[in-house]
Amino acid sequence: MDINSGDTAWVLAATALVLLMTPGLALFYGGMVRAKHVLAMLMQNFFTMGLVAVLWAVACYSLAFGNLGDGGWLGDLDHAFMRNFNGEVFNTIPLVLFMAFQMTFAVITPALMTGAIADRMRFSAWVWLVAIWSIVVYAPVAHWVFAGGWLAERGALDFAGGTVVHVNAGAGALAAILALGVRRGWPGTPMPPHSLPLTLLGTGILWFGWFGFNAGSALAANDVAATAFVNTFLAASAAMLGWLAVERLRGGHATTLGAASGAVAGLVAITPCCGFVGGMAPIYIGLVAGAVCCLACSLKFRFGYDDSLDVIGVHLVGGIIGSVLLGLFADAAVNSAGTDGVFLGGGWSLFGEQVLAVAVVAVYSFVVTYVICIVLKTVLPGGIRATEQEEITGLDLTLHSEVGYSFTDR
Amino acid sequence: MDINSGDTAWVLAATALVLLMTPGLALFYGGMVRAKHVLAMLMQNFFTMGLVAVLWAVACYSLAFGNLGDGGWLGDLDHAFMRNFNGEVFNTIPLVLFMAFQMTFAVITPALMTGAIADRMRFSAWVWLVAIWSIVVYAPVAHWVFAGGWLAERGALDFAGGTVVHVNAGAGALAAILALGVRRGWPGTPMPPHSLPLTLLGTGILWFGWFGFNAGSALAANDVAATAFVNTFLAASAAMLGWLAVERLRGGHATTLGAASGAVAGLVAITPCCGFVGGMAPIYIGLVAGAVCCLACSLKFRFGYDDSLDVIGVHLVGGIIGSVLLGLFADAAVNSAGTDGVFLGGGWSLFGEQVLAVAVVAVYSFVVTYVICIVLKTVLPGGIRATEQEEITGLDLTLHSEVGYSFTDR
Amino acid sequence: MDINSGDTAWVLAATALVLLMTPGLALFYGGMVRAKHVLAMLMQNFFTMGLVAVLWAVACYSLAFGNLGDGGWLGDLDHAFMRNFNGEVFNTIPLVLFMAFQMTFAVITPALMTGAIADRMRFSAWVWLVAIWSIVVYAPVAHWVFAGGWLAERGALDFAGGTVVHVNAGAGALAAILALGVRRGWPGTPMPPHSLPLTLLGTGILWFGWFGFNAGSALAANDVAATAFVNTFLAASAAMLGWLAVERLRGGHATTLGAASGAVAGLVAITPCCGFVGGMAPIYIGLVAGAVCCLACSLKFRFGYDDSLDVIGVHLVGGIIGSVLLGLFADAAVNSAGTDGVFLGGGWSLFGEQVLAVAVVAVYSFVVTYVICIVLKTVLPGGIRATEQEEITGLDLTLHSEVGYSFTDR
Amino acid sequence: MKLVVAIIKPFKLDDVKAAVQAYGVQGLTTTVVQGFGRQRGHTEVYRGAEYTVEFVPKVKVEILVDDAEAPGLAQCVVEAARTGSIGDGKVWIMPVEDVQRVRTGEAGIDAI
Amino acid sequence: MKLVVAIIKPFKLDDVKAAVQAYGVQGLTTTVVQGFGRQRGHTEVYRGAEYTVEFVPKVKVEILVDDAEAPGLAQCVVEAARTGSIGDGKVWIMPVEDVQRVRTGEAGIDAI
Amino acid sequence: MKLVVAIIKPFKLDDVKAAVQAYGVQGLTTTVVQGFGRQRGHTEVYRGAEYTVEFVPKVKVEILVDDAEAPGLAQCVVEAARTGSIGDGKVWIMPVEDVQRVRTGEAGIDAI
Ligand SMILES: Nc1ncnc2c1ncn2[C@@H]1O[C@H](COP(=O)(O)OP(=O)(O)O)[C@@H](O)[C@H]1O
Ligand SMILES: Nc1ncnc2c1ncn2[C@@H]1O[C@H](COP(=O)(O)OP(=O)(O)O)[C@@H](O)[C@H]1O
Ligand SMILES: Nc1ncnc2c1ncn2[C@@H]1O[C@H](COP(=O)(O)OP(=O)(O)O)[C@@H](O)[C@H]1O
Secondary structure, eight states, rough: OOOOHHHHHHHHHHHHHHHHHHHHHHHHHHHSSOGHHHHHHHHHHHHHHHHHHHHHIIIIIIHHHTTTOSSSSSSOTGGGGGGTTTTTTTTTEHHHHHHHHHHHHHHHHHHHHTTTTTTBOOOOHHHHHHHHHHIIIIIIHHHHHHHSSSSHTTTOOOOIIIIIIHHHHHHHHHHHHHOOOOOOTTTTTOOOOSSSHHHHHHHHHHHHHHHHHHHHHGGGSSSSHHHHHHHHHHHHHHHHHHHHHHHTTTTSSOOEEEEEEHHHHHHHHTTTTTTTTTTHHHHHHHHHHHHHHHHHHHHHHHTTOOOOOOOOIIHHHHHHHHHHHHHHHTTTOOTTSSSGGGGGGSSSHHHHHHHHHHHHHHHHHHHHHHHHHHHHHHTTOSBBBBOOOHHHHHHHHHHHHHOOBOOOOO | OOOOHHHHHHHHHHHHHHHHHHHHHHHHHHHSSSSGGGHHHHHHHHHHHHHHHIIIIIIIIIHHTTTTTOOSSOOOOOTTTTTTTOEEEEEEEEHHHHHHHHHHHHHHHHHHHHTTTTTTTHHHHHHHHHHIIIIIIIIHHHHHHHHSSSHHHHHHHOOSSSSIIHHHHHHHHHHHHHHHHHOOOTSSSSOOSSSSHHHHHHHHHHHHHHHHHGGGGOOOOSHHHHHHHHHHHHHHHHHHHHHHHHHHHHOOOOOHHHHHEEEEEEEHHHHHHHHHHHHOHHHHHHHHHHHHHHHHTTOOOOOOOOOOOIIIIIIIHHHHHHHHHHHOOOOOTTTTSSSSGGGGGSSSHHHHHHHHHHHHHHHHHHHHHHHHHHHHHHSTTTBOOOOHHHHHHHHHHHHSSSSSSOOOOO | OOOOOOHHHHHHHHHHHHHHHHHHHHHHHHHHSSSGGGHHHEEEEHHHHHHHHIIIIIIHHHHHHHTOOOSSSOSSSSTGGGGTOOTTTEEEEEEHHHHHHHHHHHHHHHHHTTTSSSTTOOOHHHHHHHHHHHHIIHHHHHHEEESSSSHHHHHHOOSSSSIIIIIIIHHHHHHHHHHHHOOOOOOOOOOOSSOOOHHHHHEEEEEEEHHHHHGGOOOSSSSHHHHHHHHHHHHHHHHHHHHHHHHTTTTSSSOOOHHHHHHHOOOHHHTTTTTOOOOOOHHHHHHHHHHHHHHHHHHHHTEEETTTHHHIIIHHHHHHHHHHHHHHHOTTTTTTOOOGGGGTTTSHHHHHHHHHHHHHHHHHHHHHHHHHHHHHHHHSSSOOOOOOHHHOOOHHHHHSOOOBBOOOOO | OOOEEEEEEEGHHHHHHHHHHHHHHHOEEEEHHHHHHHOOOOEEETTTEEEEEEEEEEEEEEEEEOOHHHHHHHHHHHHOOEEEEEEEEEEEEOOOOEEEEEEOBBBBBGGO | OOOEEEEOOOHHHHHHHHHHHHHHOOEEEEEEEESSSSSSSEEEEEEEEEEEEEOOEEEEEEEEGGGHHHHHHHHHHHHHOOOOTTTTOOOEEEEEEEEETTOOOBGGGOOO | EEEEEEOOOOHHHHHHHHHHHTOOOOOEEEEEEEEEESSOOOOEEEEEEEEEEEEEEEEEEEEOOGGGGGGHHHHHHHHHOOOOOTOOOOOOOOOOEEEEEETOOOOOGOOO
């Protein structure tokens, strides 16, 4: 097929949008930690942009997207070291652009985990974790679902990464925090966000970039992209309302952080669905995601895991909600590549596949991530955990020789 | 007509750009209020993104854009609850994308008013105000001008929202602040911006997003879009120079906030004109808008209305300037859908229609907004105004149980 | 040729992206200065967006891009005052869009210099410097390289501005700081960044916008644009790793500012190369640029010039690295408009032209900028340098009557 | 010499400054402080987690005065700072020896 | 009346507050300060340039008490603030005359 | 024991610290404060609205010393802080009873 300039134009723009999401995520998270740890958070995210992109070019893209549509478990090394891209076309866009688009997904997925492990992992441990994780967790899972691997062949749908990105990162985050332990003083010591304006800025950037993430996943400037775009927007909005409604029903104020978190929860939940559902579905999915994720964020206090910035509450839970609800709301009329879910008379088979895909990805990611962390704990000289003194003084100064803010001039 | 992938690509990108404007506006305004009210400001804006989008899907889009081109007063409910979008095309783009593009306009228009009512409206009052306003003010006005309603049929031009967005929001803001009263201590107590870097960031985002707003309103990637783009850029730049020139002529320093405000004033003024004028016109329009809006911001001290962040001075005045100057500068050679203004030999008829459209929208919005506010004042248990204690302590803590910044770690 | 909607869509989006880079740069630099000077930094950048855009429309575009492809020294005035754009097409996009795209380059190039002269130039001196520089430095250099002038005709390649933008601005910056002198107290007094989160935000915006800068320079949504996009991404990532590796090898911590600076260094270096190289070249170029620029930032201490925010270390050095390495890595298979460099068997002729182009631009920019500064020093009533008292109190308050932050509310 | 020290509500600072000036003293120094006392703090809620913040923002005002004027000035500050509600703060007086003005080296009452 | 003043490590503030409360004093005022002393500061590195910051963040705690209680309270603060490592800070006592509660005008021991 | 207190211009802090160290005292505590006095404040302008800010940023330096050294130290601080222009600040001495080092419990002169 030839390159279509309109499709290429949109995927170029969409790729740039998704790239921006990682800095957006860094700010979203960075605003929520205490000021003495803000740079460590930003650094984990920005560094992921550096390392994962290079790994993607060297091997991971090929491991994930080689053997496309083989119904199998892993790609190959045909495109390793950036080989065999010249002149190649994928659908209607240059293959190398498809590679770049997917690269942004490979970057942000591990970056999502930084919110869970905030304020206590050594930077060098993060370097190793993200490198290994990209190869042994992200690449295979992306192959199973995005590259026509075995889960896709069975019939699981995931338009833009409900399982590959959010369930995957969420389950990995849970494993990482179990291996890492709680922050010193948690949950007794208050650890309020140091700058909610930064978090809200991050939210705006994420929302903006998510249009590239979701509507870009159509890989074309067509009606599926348009539908994915609208669904993304409406789900974020509805989820914000859902989250705030729970806050009010619990007797408290509607909070700014709640509005931001609700929007993100909606964006997460609509991710797998956005190109496969239509009508009011995004609003229903958003409302459910907003309300349930709000409630899910309190689970950590009950079960005693320190999911610092609620990666499990928002990304794991939101990813599961979206992936599973797609089994109900999927509508083949919206996208011929999709199928009908329960509500459209398609029966329970899609639903079953969605549940299976979620379960497989969650279990795989959890187990492998846990093993990686335990191995790193043993192997790395300083382990994976910052010292008590580093946590007290702040990771910015102790791990990076910097301070975030210095407002008092002489 | 078929979907054109290039046009669709641009409108997808443009819609994302406009969506980002509301967070940009939130930051622009948020930086200008005192630190204790920053989250309340951000919240009003972000919440508008949540509520208005859902209302737009449920009914407002259909009320605004139903009965397209009927020369009438209101749309219908054919598209309410997201019905009848599947497979539909608008010009050369998916109809649902047009709906999403317009949704971003419906979101930012009421959001503009938050700058005027800053630091004193109860959040629950804003929730009601924005909901009702979207239905009874925004939807009909958008129909009159954007959807081929009676003002458009008479010949009024508004490329991207001089009347529908800026005059509409500006007049509504004036009504709202008259109903609400001045901030405690105004104008005696200094209320300096708490973070101009935040405001400048917001300015950058607004400028960026405005390209989507204006050039996206061409709904195609063609020469009209390109012209609208250049005009937007030049008007913002020229208006910055105009504003700073007035600051210097008044004997003071050129200020950073002045540069930012000037750019926004130029963006406002060029909004109705951008697809209908050419050559040096955007520079002239920008210079006038920058200089006049700078002067207009002092009116509030003379007349005693507390337009906290100068929504009237910038958006109402700037919107009027642009809409009216279009009657002079319009150039049919730029856009065959346009007509010639006074300077191009088209006579005064366009000018007359522009003045009429401005007057009608301003009066309608002012009156209806005022009535809404008065009704809410009576009906809502706590009224529409925060208590004195809430204003002193800060709306962030008292209305949202949060604080914006917490730089001192333990 | 006709307008292609896909190409136009991408260049519209790309132009918006590049426009955003100047605010991004303002924040990148703004975060690095002390809090009392932050607005002065933001102001120099935003003001450049205002002034240069108007000058570009009035004359500079025509001076740079008139006489296109003449192999000569300067353009003409055919397009001055926005004449002769109506209906004109450039390749497959509206000519006026090409003009807007190039306008964003004309804006950001002088803006790059603000990082070097930080915290000590009078605002009015900047106004004059940027105005004159745009006319006598930027316009001719752009003609030589971008508009088929004499350097281009000889065979020098510069895909997106390695010489025109980065070497040009870097050499100008060096001249300006020599004319201006060091900041009061430098290098003894610590002048730490006041807000690295702001700098990181700026980095994210720059990285995002740079896709427009580089991939947009293809002026089409085709495989060259896609290649330029991927190369931009990979070079930034690899350079971040290169910079951090040097930091670690020197025995220190990996720093957040280092990650940000490395990414920018990679973006600078890949700028001339991005549409002419393929495969692993961007990664190699990035690694070299990151490592070398990291080392180059220490030169100022050895030679005693106060390049406050390392414009020479990053932009001049990075621009030279990229422009010269292109002579090695250029690959005609990637882009038929290019040629083969040394490594692809094309011999040393391209390399020689690259070195010549760098040298010519660096010398021209340095000499002319120095002369401008010396003349301004004599001619302007207050000279070009802020007084000692202004530097101590802060330029924000003394030059702009504003303060950046005010966190303590009453 | 004495140092009159006051812990007050931040929004009363302008009133206190005006009162001090009216009393005839032309200088003072203020510090942002956090107070803990009978006045309850507040509760912040982030994603459903409640944090009780027991510290309340206050401003400390320090004024050097001649011995004789100290009690009157303290009284004047007390009155200017009063809102009548809990948390209005405290005013106290501390002994000071040997004040100097940095600029001139003047000492004692001439220094202020 | 006395003013007990303590310079402590910021993260010990909650312990000190608890100890003061346990001792029976219901109010105190804290200030963010920067200390310089035996405890070394730290080095920051920005693009290879090293800055030595000799000041260390500390919190100042000020507590008004009755003369008789001052030594005991000081002792109680010393114990609560101790970590045993360098930089734990200082506690001292200063004389105070004439305390008033702003809200009521109560003086002396009734004011606190 | 005495507490030498100085209100100085922020940019003179390094000079003052150096002078104190040279005088032989190895510790001090600084606080960011806002001063009001003869030195005029400044005017800020936002969209044409002028605000007069009467407070000027200052730094407070507090130094515990032995009684005998206090006057000399005060003198030394005065000299180091002087620029000769208005707003240079004040230095004064206050009596202190009973200093302790938190880490060790050492008292009096050994505590500092
Ligand atoms: N014993 C004390 N020592 C020092 N400061 C105190 C003491 N008690 C109260 N304060 C300060 O005075 C402020 C007001 O005290 P509080 O008990 O809340 O109200 P009130 O003075 O009206 O009884 C406190 O926030 C604190 O800063
Ligand atoms: N002479 C002094 N005067 C005032 N404050 C002091 C003095 N010496 C130390 N301090 C304060 O006490 C803090 C701790 O002192 P330092 O010498 O670092 O440790 P330690 O008290 O354990 O010996 C310092 O950071 C400073 O705030
Ligand atoms: N009476 C006072 N009590 C407390 N602090 C004072 C007093 N007078 C001045 N100060 C402090 O000293 C600083 C300098 O005083 P100022 O009158 O401006 O200059 P100078 O000391 O040179 O006459 C003020 O900003 C304030 O912080």
